[in-house]
Amino acid sequence: MAEFINFYFIPGLVLGSIYALGAIGISMTFGILRFANFAHGEIMTLGVYFAWSLVQLTSLHPLAVLPIAMVLTVAVAIGVDKAFYKPLRNAPVIMLVIASFGLMLMIRSAVQFFWGVQLKSILPGIQFPWWLFDTIRILPKHVLIIGCAVALMFCVHYLLTYTKIGKAMRAMSDSPELARLTGIDTEKVVMATWVVGAGLACAAGVFLAIDTQVETMMGFKLLLPMFAAAILGGIGRPYGAVAGGLIIGLAEELSAYPWITDAPLINPGYKAGVAFVIMVGMLLWRPTGLFKGKVF
Amino acid sequence: MDQLYGYMLYLIALLTMGGIYAVLTLGLNVQWGFGGLFNAGIAGFFGIGAYTSALLTTAPSVRHLGGFEMPYVVGFGAAMLLSGIIAYGIGKVCLKLRSDYLAIATIGIAEIFRLILKNETWATNGPRGVTQIPKPFEGLPEPWNHFAFLGLVLAIVAVLYLMLEVVRKSPWGRVMTAIRENETAVKAAGKNVETFRMEGFVIGCMIMALAGALMAHYLKFVDPNATEPLLATFLVWVMLIIGGSANNKGAIVGAFLIWGVWSATEILTGQLPTELAVRTAYVRIFLIGLALQIFLQKFPQGFFPEVRPKIKNSQSL
Numbered sequence: 001m002a003e004f005i006n007f008y009f010i011p012g013l014v015l016g017s018i019y020a021l022g023a024i025g026i027s028m029t030f031g032i033l034r035f036a037n038f039a040h041g042e043i044m045t046l047g048v049y050f051a052w053s054l055v056q057l058t059s060l061h062p063l064a065v066l067p068i069a070m071v072l073t074v075a076v077a078i079g080v081d082k083a084f085y086k087p088l089r090n091a092p093v094i095m096l097v098i099a100s101f102g103l104m105l106m107i108r109s110a111v112q113f114f115w116g117v118q119l120k121s122i123l124p125g126i127q128f129p130w131w132l133f134d135t136i137r138i139l140p141k142h143v144l145i146i147g148c149a150v151a152l153m154f155c156v157h158y159l160l161t162y163t164k165i166g167k168a169m170r171a172m173s174d175s176p177e178l179a180r181l182t183g184i185d186t187e188k189v190v191m192a193t194w195v196v197g198a199g200l201a202c203a204a205g206v207f208l209a210i211d212t213q214v215e216t217m218m219g220f221k222l223l224l225p226m227f228a229a230a231i232l233g234g235i236g237r238p239y240g241a242v243a244g245g246l247i248i249g250l251a252e253e254l255s256a257y258p259w260i261t262d263a264p265l266i267n268p269g270y271k272a273g274v275a276f277v278i279m280v281g282m283l284l285w286r287p288t289g290l291f292k293g294k295v296f
Numbered sequence: 297m298d299q300l301y302g303y304m305l306y307l308i309a310l311l312t313m314g315g316i317y318a319v320l321t322l323g324l325n326v327q328w329g330f331g332g333l334f335n336a337g338i339a340g341f342f343g344i345g346a347y348t349s350a351l352l353t354t355a356p357s358v359r360h361l362g363g364f365e366m367p368y369v370v371g372f373g374a375a376m377l378l379s380g381i382i383a384y385g386i387g388k389v390c391l392k393l394r395s396d397y398l399a400i401a402t403i404g405i406a407e408i409f410r411l412i413l414k415n416e417t418w419a420t421n422g423p424r425g426v427t428q429i430p431k432p433f434e435g436l437p438e439p440w441n442h443f444a445f446l447g448l449v450l451a452i453v454a455v456l457y458l459m460l461e462v463v464r465k466s467p468w469g470r471v472m473t474a475i476r477e478n479e480t481a482v483k484a485a486g487k488n489v490e491t492f493r494m495e496g497f498v499i500g501c502m503i504m505a506l507a508g509a510l511m512a513h514y515l516k517f518v519d520p521n522a523t524e525p526l527l528a529t530f531l532v533w534v535m536l537i538i539g540g541s542a543n544n545k546g547a548i549v550g551a552f553l554i555w556g557v558w559s560a561t562e563i564l565t566g567q568l569p570t571e572l573a574v575r576t577a578y579v580r581i582f583l584i585g586l587a588l589q590i591f592l593q594k595f596p597q598g599f600f601p602e603v604r605p606k607i608k609n610s611q612s613l
Contacts, residue, residue, distance in 0.1 A: 030396075035396060036397075094332070098537065106581075109578040113575055224407060270408075270411055273408045276408055283389075
């Protein structure tokens with residue numbers, strides 16, 4: 001039991017929180033701008049490298065520099081939107097997908113150019129776990145990640161429920177035509193979507209970097225699980241994305257647990273495939289996702 | 297003289313690779329250009345073709361599955377067949393959905409295929425890949441073997457081009473275009489949209505597998521890096537968009553053009569000191585991405601815009 005909690009459940013929860021934060025942005029851009037943003041993972045990578053540089057510069061804890069990294073990431077995302085997505089707003093949606101596909105490569109190669117491809121650490125040193133009841137082993141960084149992720153989710157919840165712009169975002173996600181008719185400034189909502197999406201992506205990336213390491217492919221590796229989480233939760237449903245992220249993260253980790261025999265249920269090399277299978281299953285069985293999102 | 301000979305060999309290599317990319321781009325053109333199907337997993341079908349043909353035609357080896365020493369034709373045929381079957385299975389699941397979902401699903405399939413190649417060492421020799429793949433005409437003396445292989449590739453491109461031109465002008469091609477433009481109208485005309493989509497998807501994936509098989513035999517080696525999305529998926533998309541989607545000529549010209557630019561800039565950056573050369577490689581990717589963005593915004597039709605076939609008898613649709 002202790003082994004299950006220590007090596008499968010807690011890591012699953014950590015990974016799930018990271019997916020959840022990333023999936024909120026995917027789900028909202030999909031719901032509001034109506035296209036699958038393939039560059040979301042790379043925005044995340046960029047945010048991590050901003051944070052890494054700030055840590056080198058100030059030698060502070062990554063969480064202390066996170067707000068600045070988030071601001072920088074958001075600025076880039078808004079710049080990218082102005083330069084590459086806005087001119088295509090009236091073009092067929094699929095043009096935006098191709099543009100995001102191109103941006104994925106552009107942002108990644110820019111990161112590789114400026115920072116190089118070597119693995120880096122954002123949180124140096126070895127952490128000693130805390131022990132609960134002598135059996136449950138918790139790493140302080142895991143507590144930190146889950147705590148911060150929950151705090152950020154509450155911020156998003158507050159924004160969507162109590163602020164004017166948050167309500168406009170939900171309205172536009174539900175029905176863009178109706179939102180436009182009722183006089184909602186759509187460009188402002190688009191901007192807010194990038195602020196939330198890119199900010200959370202940066203945070204998710206930094207949490208992943210704290211948990212593992214900094215590398216240029218980290219965002220791309222998260223792209224599929226994030227899409228899976230967004231689809232599972234229902235496109236345009238931020239709470240669904242959170243639930244979807246947690247389910248995917250837990251499913252990936254628990255798939256390697258020796259449920260039946262002594263061997264892992266699924267070869268850990270195929271962990272990344274778990275998200276994909278859940279996603280396709282969901283598209284077939286219930287394309288609106290768990291929380292009745294949109295189907296395009 | 298030696299230098300001239302070197303340049304000639306380089307040109308042959310450039311054209312051979314360009315030709316293999318042209319096959320890939322023609323395959324994508326059937327899916328995206330004709331039918332508006334967004335396949336973001338070209339690398340996966342390319343890899344299926346490369347590995348299938350490689351495992352069937354190589355000599356027996358303890359390192360990987362197969363080694364059946366089959367003739368090339370069997371290798372190519374099996375590559376296309378397997379890719380077609382897999383494409384059919386994927387199409388059954390994903391073609392009903394909007395193109396974004398197809399894009400996500402195909403990226404996922406390509407990534408899962410990479411995982412299989414890396415993990416199933418008994419079959420694929422894992423990350424070390426399959427070596428000593430036979431190459432057509434390698435028995436011929438230098439440089440004729442290179443010429444002959446180039447000839448084979450160009451002949452395949454030519455045959456594919458002629459076939460796809462017939463397809464494009466055929467009633468089938470026109471229905472595909474109509475589905476791309478206005479699905480509802482085609483449904484109203486009584487056509488089974490899903491069947492047409494499936495046919496386009498499967499044919500495109502089979503052509504991609506043929507390109508993969510050609511690449512495996514050309515390089516005599518294949519490893520999971522062959523399915524790297526950057527070179528095997530992204531570059532093909534750029535080639536088709538810049539060349540001109542829905543135009544077979546555009547697909548071919550785009551492939552040779554972008555491959556030429558890609559390779560020429562590699563020579564330039566190769567002159568730089570190692571550390572800098574590695575870094576400038578990323579600048580090349582960035583610039584290719586930027587070129588894609590410029591074309592999307594300013595010249596979405598590419599160099600060769602789509603030319604609609606004249607409809608001789610309007611009853612055929």
